Amino acid sequence: MTEKVLLVDDEKDFLETLADRMRNRGMTVDTSTSAIEALKRIDTESYDAIILDLMMPGMDGLEALKLVKERRPELQVILLTGFGTLEKGIEAMKLGATDFVEKPADLETLTQKIKNAQAKKMILVEKQTEAKIRRIMKEKAW
């Protein structure tokens, strides 16, 4: 199943090049140069994973992660950073990040993490659907 990914980074050259490489590997990729733009996209589009830069002008990756998880709890977020300190990694995981990757990222590793994120999302969506069906059956029980 083709993975659908949203890439978020304020460095346009990085964004375009990585998006190109991911599309060459069969992924569907959208891009945003800011967290605000990304939040608008997730309101209307469904993604298997968001690759989110930690350091961005205005709203940074951790703030954006919090808001993404509020609006779309099933959405898997992989944080990208220039310097992955242990503290930042722990903070990111506590806020619900799926993974934490240091730039420059090895694309094969990142691709595998995206596949894992997609699988995790599918499980979450299935569970949500099951819970919804049970609720409906309980309400309509006769």
Next chain:
Amino acid sequence: MNPLEKTEVDGLRFFGLISASISHEIKNVLAIISESAGLMEDLLLLAQKGGRLDLEKFQAVCQKVRRQTQRADEIIRNMNRFSHSVDQDVQRIDLNELVFLVKALSDRLAAMREISLEETRAGDAVWVTTNPFLLARQLWSCIDFAMSVATPEKKVQLLAADEPSHGCVMLRGLSHEDMPARLDALIGREASQLNLLGATLLAEADQGGIRLLIPKDLPHDGTGEKRR
């Protein structure tokens, strides 16, 4: 902590802040170059498997690598100039050049706060004899302050100027409301450093800015000791 120790600690913090910012920028450049190399490999692999090599795309990637290499070169050149600002306690410098350097070093930090910095040089060189590192730190402090009180337009202008007994740096694009009180607080915190530089920081509320006056000559040896 006595005032001199505080100045030293503040100086180290400033050095750390700038070093960290530079390292983040260089990491970003390396990430772009790494992905570009990867994309070139992808395109060549496609061509080896019988596909057509997209020459235009390949050329565009090469140009991207060149652009980023030039960007890294500029970052490192500024880093080198900044590192050498501690070589001597007292040095005759062109204020235009120091303002240009500190502005360049501050650009990324300003961008993170969604503020743009613009620099205007004085027509001719503005020569001052001062402690270059301390003055760079003071300029950063003024820029940091200016960004905290910038108008909604989010543009801070830095202007260097020559006055009869002072070199002068003006920062414009600041809001009038909180500025004078907050500037007083800044002057209080920076008192020992301003004293070491013999510098004066003034509000120019009617012009939406502040003015840093630097004496043309330091009365001491750059560490606070009177010159013999």
